[in-house]
Amino acid sequence: EGTGIVPRWVKMNGSSYREGGEVMFTLQDESVTGKLPGLLEPLELSKMPSITVICLDDELSREIANGLIVAWNKKLDNSFNIQLLDAETFQRRIETGDYQAAIYNLPANGTSPVSVFNSFSSSATPQILDDAAYDEALKNSTFNLESYHALEGTIMNTYVFYPVCYTSTHYAMSPYAKGISVTPDSGADFSQAYKRET
Numbered sequence: 001e002g003t004g005i006v007p008r009w010v011k012m013n014g015s016s017y018r019e020g021g022e023v024m025f026t027l028q029d030e031s032v033t034g035k036l037p038g039l040l041e042p043l044e045l046s047k048m049p050s051i052t053v054i055c056l057d058d059e060l061s062r063e064i065a066n067g068l069i070v071a072w073n074k075k076l077d078n079s080f081n082i083q084l085l086d087a088e089t090f091q092r093r094i095e096t097g098d099y100q101a102a103i104y105n106l107p108a109n110g111t112s113p114v115s116v117f118n119s120f121s122s123s124a125t126p127q128i129l130d131d132a133a134y135d136e137a138l139k140n141s142t143f144n145l146e147s148y149h150a151l152e153g154t155i156m157n158t159y160v161f162y163p164v165c166y167t168s169t170h171y172a173m174s175p176y177a178k179g180i181s182v183t184p185d186s187g188a189d190f191s192q193a194y195k196r197e198t
Helices: 032-043 059-076 087-096 113-118 132-139 145-158
Strands: 052-056 081-085
Touching: 052 059, 052 087, 059 081, 081 087, 113 145, 132 145
Parallel strands: 052 081
Antiparallel strands: none
16 A cells, blocks of 8 residues: 555665655545535536546556546546556557546656656656646755655645555576666666576
């Protein structure tokens, strides 16, 4: 289960970024549905419009999307939809912004908070957030926990991304192989690799 936009394994000064166990995302608020008519009135809508959630056609994505859709349909008395896509079509739709909502796996591009926050800059690919104020705050970040929490709060308050869960990738190698390392972006570095004799 996701506890924030920055995953719990991200390190800061050698310790976990989430060492204090902070939850950094908007928690579910049961009272929001009661406020919905007032929020929809300025938009001249009588009820929450139905949206389609795109996701990859794989077991985990389908499971997450189905869980969200069932909860939304129940809470909002509506009929939301899922569109399952092959990897190429899904990636193209994400990159062009051709979706209303998506179950998207944001890959780790590093092990520091900054690497996560860079994924939300206007110059990131795909572009998730286009916000000059966020870009400026990121550029002027002072590399401390307070500054990072402010960036995380900005992402939360724009409602462009909601952490649902984290996934891990595990690697195995022969006990005779040495010097192979796996990078945070799931690449493998063989530049120092050698095989130990049995």
